[in-house]
Amino acid sequence: GAVVSQHPSWVICKSGTSVKIECRSLDFQATTMFWYRQFPKQSLMLMATSNEGSKATYEQGVEKDKFLINHASLTLSTLTVTSAHPEDSSFYICSAPSLGGASNEKLFFGSGTQLSVL
Amino acid sequence: AQTVTQSQPEMSVQEAETVTLSCTYDTSESDYYLFWYKQPPSRQMILVIRQEAYKQQNATENRFSVNFQKAAKSFSLKISDSQLGDAAMYFCAYRSAAGGYQKVTFGIGTKLQVIP
Numbered sequence: 001g002a003v004v005s006q007h008p009s010w011v012i013c014k015s016g017t018s019v020k021i022e023c024r025s026l027d028f029q030a031t032t033m034f035w036y037r038q039f040p041k042q043s044l045m046l047m048a049t050s051n052e053g054s055k056a057t058y059e060q061g062v063e064k065d066k067f068l069i070n071h072a073s074l075t076l077s078t079l080t081v082t083s084a085h086p087e088d089s090s091f092y093i094c095s096a097p098s099l100g101g102a103s104n105e106k107l108f109f110g111s112g113t114q115l116s117v118l
Numbered sequence: 119a120q121t122v123t124q125s126q127p128e129m130s131v132q133e134a135e136t137v138t139l140s141c142t143y144d145t146s147e148s149d150y151y152l153f154w155y156k157q158p159p160s161r162q163m164i165l166v167i168r169q170e171a172y173k174q175q176n177a178t179e180n181r182f183s184v185n186f187q188k189a190a191k192s193f194s195l196k197i198s199d200s201q202l203g204d205a206a207m208y209f210c211a212y213r214s215a216a217g218g219y220q221k222v223t224f225g226i227g228t229k230l231q232v233i234p
Contacts (some may be wrong), residue, residue, distance in 0.1 A: 032219040041224045043209060044163075049219075091161065097219045107222060109163040 003027060004096050006110025013084055014118055021079045021113045023094035028108075029074040030096035035067075038091040038112075050077045084117045091115075120145045120212050129199045130231040138185075139195045139228050141210030149215040152186065153222070154195045158206040166208070169193065171215070187215035197230075205232045 003026040013019050023033055031052045034046040048064075050056040050071035058064045066088075068080040077096075081088055094110040121144045132139035143152070154166040169177045169186050176184050181201075185194045197204055210225040 034221055038161075043224045046221050046223070049221060093161075093163065095222075096162070105219070107165070112161050 002093060004030075004108045004110045006113060008113055009111060010040050010114040010116070011117045012118065015085050016083055018082045019084055019096055019115060021092055021094075021115075022082075023077045023079070023096070023110050025075045025096050025108070028096075028098050030077070030098075031074060032097060033071060033077040034081050034097075034107075035069060035077075036093045036095065038093060040091075044093060047079075048060045052077075081115065084115070086117045089115055089117045120141045120147075120150075120214070120223050122210050122212050122223055124225035124228050125230045127226075128231065130233055131197070132233050133202060134199055136196060136198045137142070137200055137230065139192045139197075139208050139210075140232070141195070141225055143191050143193065143210070143212050145191070145212065145214075146196070147214055151213045151215060152184075152193045153211040153213070154182070154184070154193075154230050155209045155211055155224070156204075156206045157209065158203075163209075167195065200232050202232050202234060205230055 005024045031070050033050045035047045037047050038044045046059050047062045048056045048058045050069045052071045056069035071077040091112050093112045095107050098106045123142045124222045150171045152169045158164050167177050167179045167182050176186050181198045183196045207227045209227045211222045213222045214220040
């Protein structure tokens with residue numbers, strides 16, 4: 001089946017540094033990718049929707065200058081957390097819908113990235 | 119905006135028994151999809167079951183079935199013959215059936231414990 005590869009699976013960084021998370025669709029083209037954030041014992045909250053070749057759409061309250069999203073190809077979307085702070089520590093998950101129309105669409109998830117900012 | 123509510127933070131079930139997880143949602147749309155996702159300790163999201171709102175028949179997938187009540191906006195998940203591997207967080211989710219790739223909205227989750 002379709003696979004979405006996300007890495008790194010975990011990263012520890014110092015406050016003020018930037019961290020890039022990659023999400024790749026391995027055997028299908030993903031024109032759209034969704035980026036979610038999940039705090040401990042909470043639900044997945046959508047941060048932004050990235051579209052290949054155009055600007056990402058951010059959810060209300062998500063700082064676009066802090067969470068930079070790039071979707072430069074049909075198989076790769078990246079999320080860069082700029083100037084990370086401890087409050088950005090969270091589990092980040094990407095997901096991509098397969099092509100095929102809404103009735104047959106399936107959503108494939110990456111395995112997530114645990115970010116810890118010291 | 120659509121909302122998904124799961125009122126049971128935690129549930130437990132004896133192995134081989136049946137358990138039902140509750141979910142309600144709010145939407146003004148008439149056509150949409152509902153899902154149950156499982157998130158085991160590995161945190162990989164796994165689709166358990168999917169229901170199209172225009173279908174009256176409840177979806178089933180082996181030991182998993184749903185009770186979809188469109189008028190009541192209720193979408194519960196029944197797990198029969200519970201197994202230890204069913205222990206996980208379960209998220210109810212909603213997706214509009216409008217054109218394009220629509221985002222999925224998740225509930226807060228229910229943690230399911232399976233007691234041997």
